[in-house]
Amino acid sequence: MRPRRIKVLIADDMVELRSNVRRMLSSHDSIQVIGEAGDGEATLKLARELSPHVVLMDINMPKLDGLKVTEILAKELPNLQVIIMSIQSEQEYFRRAMKAGAKDFLTKPFSSSDLADAIHNTFNNWIKDRPDLQQEEARAEILSFFATKGGVGRTTLATNLAISLARRGKRTLLIDASFQFGDVAITLNQKAGRNIYNIVEKEEDITAGKIDANLTNHPSGLDLLLAPIEPAFADAIKPQHVKTILETLAPIYQYIIIDTAPHLGTIELQILDQTDLVLLVGTLEISSLKNTKLCLKTLNDIKYDMAKVKLVINKDIPNVGIGRKDIEEGLAIPIFAVVPMEAETAQSALNQGEPFVVKFPDSPLARALEAMTTLIVGDETPVTAPASGGALLKLRKLIFGS
Numbered sequence: 108m109r110p111r112r113i114k115v116l117i118a119d120d121m122v123e124l125r126s127n128v129r130r131m132l133s134s135h136d137s138i139q140v141i142g143e144a145g146d147g148e149a150t151l152k153l154a155r156e157l158s159p160h161v162v163l164m165d166i167n168m169p170k171l172d173g174l175k176v177t178e179i180l181a182k183e184l185p186n187l188q189v190i191i192m193s194i195q196s197e198q199e200y201f202r203r204a205m206k207a208g209a210k211d212f213l214t215k216p217f218s219s220s221d222l223a224d225a226i227h228n229t230f231n232n233w234i235k236d237r238p239d240l241q242q243e244e245a246r247a248e249i250l251s252f253f254a255t256k257g258g259v260g261r262t263t264l265a266t267n268l269a270i271s272l273a274r275r276g277k278r279t280l281l282i283d284a285s286f287q288f289g290d291v292a293i294t295l296n297q298k299a300g301r302n303i304y305n306i307v308e309k310e311e312d313i314t315a316g317k318i319d320a321n322l323t324n325h326p327s328g329l330d331l332l333l334a335p336i337e338p339a340f341a342d343a344i345k346p347q348h349v350k351t352i353l354e355t356l357a358p359i360y361q362y363i364i365i366d367t368a369p370h371l372g373t374i375e376l377q378i379l380d381q382t383d384l385v386l387l388v389g390t391l392e393i394s395s396l397k398n399t400k401l402c403l404k405t406l407n408d409i410k411y412d413m414a415k416v417k418l419v420i421n422k423d424i425p426n427v428g429i430g431r432k433d434i435e436e437g438l439a440i441p442i443f444a445v446v447p448m449e450a451e452t453a454q455s456a457l458n459q460g461e462p463f464v465v466k467f468p469d470s471p472l473a474r475a476l477e478a479m480t481t482l483i484v485g486d487e488t489p490v491t492a493p494a495s496g497g498a499l500l501k502l503r504k505l506i507f508g509s
């Protein structure tokens with residue numbers, strides 16, 4: 108199956124260059140930096156352990172130089188592609204790099220787009236000769252909007268992103284996992300009569316049929332799994348239920364978006380466990396930043412895969428005393444996406460029960476959401492007509508076999 112992300116290892120003795128490269132790649136969702144090495148021997152060790160698709164290799168490194176490492180890797184791990192990064196641009200270096208088995212050569216300094224292009228081209232050249240890897244992974248990408256502080260905009264971003272994905276023809280499900288006070292139904296003007304509580308209330312097996320009967324189909328083509336109508340029912344939903352529901356639905360959808368409660372408990376840990384990309388939402392308020400920092404620390408402490416965590420700044424507004432640079436430095440994590448503060452658009456869309464990506468498509472807010480969708484999907488697919496219940500149809504086929 109075609110890997111969803113290109114796994115990259117950075118090998119360079121300069122710490123600053125490694126963090127610059129990491130930062131440059133952080134806005135490319137199709138690329139995941141899985142490790143860094145500061146010398147030739149460490150590069151060999153990590154390459155053997157982590158099986159990256161691409162190694163970005165400096166030439167002048169202690170212990171073993173980059174060309175020697177490239178030579179060894181080319182023999183030992185033929186599925187690994189090396190891109191040399193060098194200050195020397197002379198033809199001779201290029202020739203030696205290619206002879207050692209490198210697939211591309213970047214002269215320092217290079218731009219973020221040159222770097223991403225080199226990685227994509229190298230990876231695509233390799234994969235085109237691997238028919239076994241051509242098929243798209245037939246499993247939904249699970250994205251969770253997360254924050255340990257309330258009111259930062261998780262529901263707003265999750266609903267609009269999910270609608271935007273559905274309008275691009277992607278089979279998408281939005282789950283309202285804010286089980287006590289979920290707002291997805293009201294935000295999208297839907298009745299919450301059919302919801303997750305109906306799936307778990309009787310202690311019976313959770314089947315695809317049972318889930319299907321309790322999904323709500325939004326006119327955009329988006330499917331919704333709504334939260335219980337009353338907080339009293341929330342306790343009935345256990346981590347195991349969430350696990351089974353996600354496992355059952357993952358083969359049916361292309362994207363599953365999860366809106367969460369401002370909390371870090373067993374339900375949230377279960378969700379995080381099954382999530383491919385965590386969109387950690389923060390605003391430019393000191394209290395939000397404090398919570399985001401604590402949240403990042405907690406995820407680190409529990410050894411969560413931090414490469415999956417992306418920072419989204421919502422309600423961005425100039426001149427409030429905290430800038431983007433302060434955030435990146437203070438939180439030690441690059442910003443993945445920025446969504447502007449636009450109270451009128453956000454609130455009138457909310458009060459009308461219509462997502463702003465549909466109601467106000469030309470607003471800066473909607474454009475920011477569309478840009479985020481493009482980042483996530485990794486292409487420029489234009490907005491298309493609503494998908495006609497594609498996922499539900501597929502789910503029904505799974506249940507009824509026709």
Ligand SMILES: Nc1ncnc2c1ncn2[C@@H]1O[C@H](COP(=O)(O)OP(=O)(O)OP(=O)(O)O)[C@@H](O)[C@H]1O
Pocket residue numbers: 256257258259260261262263264285290367368369421422423446447448449450451453454457472
């Ligand atoms: N980019 C934005 N610009 C202006 N207002 C926004 C923006 N994003 C969200 N809002 C507003 O902020 C408020 C809170 O948003 P939302 O309900 O999405 O947050 P939440 O994190 O889901 O909160 P909760 O903790 O209640 O689940 C809403 O009034 C919403 O309209």
Ligand SMILES: [Mg+2]
Pocket residue numbers: 261262263285290366367
């Ligand atoms: Mg919410």
